[in-house]
Amino acid sequence: MGIRDSPHHRTAPPEGPGTGLREGPCTGSREGRRTDAPDGWRRSKVLTVLTVLAAACAAAAAALGAVAVDARRDLGDLTTRTGEVAAVLAAPDARTVRLPVTTGGTGTVVVSRSAGRMVFTSSGLRDLPGSQDYELWLTGPEGARPAGLLDRAAGGVTVPVVAPLEGERRVALTVEPAGGSEKPTTSPIMVARLPTA
Structure with missing residues (x-):
């Protein structure tokens, strides 16, 4: 007796109408979905939103990069200035x-x-x-x-x-x-x- 012949193994009947599953957006049925906008329009709207979000993320990344470069430059300037000040203050003839x-x-x-x-x-x-x-x-x-x-x-x-x-x-x-x-x-x-x- 193989697994398929076992009394504990039975093939489940296909799910469909009347099997207790509700049809709707998650089951692939068109019932329960909004049908007032064509699918192409919906895809276009989603792509537009994604494009705007991607552009905003790119702009934010560029701005953060510029801030980081400015901060690094300012820190370098401050370090240089601090070293110059320390050299003058520590000089024996100051x-x-x-x-x-x-x-x-x-x-x-x-x-x-x-x-x-x-x-x-x-x-x-x-x-x-x-x-x-x-x-x-x-x-x-x-x-x-x-x-x-x-x-x-x-x-x-x-x-x-x-x-x-x-x-x-x-x-x-x-x-x-x-x-x-x-x-x-x-x-x-x-x-x-x-x-x-």
Whole structure:
């Protein structure tokens, strides 16, 4: 007696009407389905939605990629700046000068002639309108050259500006049009003599 001949094995009768299964969308019957839209229209609608979703996902991925690249660049810039600041501060000939800013606040300059750099930061500077920026200048026998714009953080404290020294004797701070100038356009609100040794 084989498995097929066994009394426990019987072929089940085919399922169909009257067998207890409800006909509808899951059983392949057209009864119970919406028939007010043709199948082609439904497929077209689904494809349109999928296309829009794919485009949105691609745009989001591109935006996240751009943010990641910007973040990596910013982190690299910060790491470089931190290393430059640390080199100036750790130099054996580092000298610090603090002076009041005439419009309020304090400027601090740390100079290392052996490192060939200076670091400038400030605190308590007043807010400027969006049409103006604080700009730092190094002055020497050749005149003034831009040393950088101040990037303000919370409480009027500025992110340290690191600038190479080329024999300049003074550092000055001015208020310039947004984006800075090639040459100072206003009178300095702070001038500090840079230590020579």
